[in-house]
Amino acid sequence: MPESSLTRATTIATPQAPGHVLTAWLLALLIALVPMVLMVPMAAVAAEMPEIALTIQNHRFDPTTLKVPANTKFKLRVTNKDTTPAEFESNDLNREKIVLPGSTVTVFIGPLKPGQYKFFDDFHQDTGQGVMVAE
């Protein structure tokens, strides 16, 4: 390899001005911190939220038409009674969460405008289909 390229390689590997590195790291830190600052812990509010239950059995939802309150945030509790993992997913609701066999997960949803929102089991799309009706 020619000498010149070796020299240049060193130039690239070790930044000249320590200022660069510092600026870059500060910016990186900022990227990480901005979301943290925006975060609003709302655990207290969660306790008073309505809870809606949904069950997965034989790779089907029960009920397949789920009534939920409109215009308020609620807790959806999804229980998987099967022996294999499922994934509660909805493009309409912008939600996805894996539900392990024999477990119950919580998904926070809403406030929803009145209407219909489709959801499905991403791991069993042929049978796992349902619709949420907010009213």
Place this chain on the structure above:
Amino acid sequence: MLAIALLVFREVLEAALIVTVVAAATRGVARRSTFIGGGIALGVIGAIAVAIFAGMIEQAVGGSGQELFNASVLLTAVVMIGWHVIWMSSHGKEMVRQMQQVTDSVKTGSSSVAVLLAVVALAVLREGSEIVLFLYGMVASGAGRLDLLAGVPLGLVGGAAVGFALYLGLLRIPLRHFFTATNWMLVLLAAGLSSTAAGFLIQANWLSAWGGQLWNTSWLLDNGSLLGQAMHVLIGYEARPAGMQLVFWLATATVLFLGMRLTGRQETAAHTHKTVAG
């Protein structure tokens, strides 16, 4: 078999698109394939570990472990991409110069490449763990061996092929604009990952949504469609974004843009100085 192939395809596609952008952004870097291959290998091991400990992860933070884990992985990737993009804005021009002079190969033992290795690993880990859980379920429920043996490779090859096609497309960008283009792709990728992270934090009720659904463009491009899914990975497209997701997207894009501008300017100044001194 088709259901298996489709799920594997969609998850592999998401990871493959990220790997492709990273691969393009590190074009010409020495031992790049080793770095990317290593990233994929680490990601696969990580994916299996995450799948095994999925129950523990979920229970870890008051039943929101899954969302917080996903958000952390995504935000870590965002910070790493940010670091690389800003590093590139001060070294990119030099890399192009070398590639033009030294037969398409740059000898950089840069820490930035190692950072992108981690991004590859994280992408593979996140999508891979879903595949592992899904396949575990398929095996446990007695899916046919033939379905698995045909479906899994079909999905893998399909997803990788789309990533490869995108890579070949990117290579057509002229060299002097190449790293500018890949840098912008990395900025959009990071902004999108950041918005996806916000989505998980909203789902866990750790963040307010700030408007559950700002608009709905699912009539134009649905996130369930393949193109919608690809755009979701590449630029963070959401048919129904929450206000907070938009805030995350804009904040990340702005910070990276300003970072690129600032370090880019410093570099120009430093380089002029060096030339005069030499």
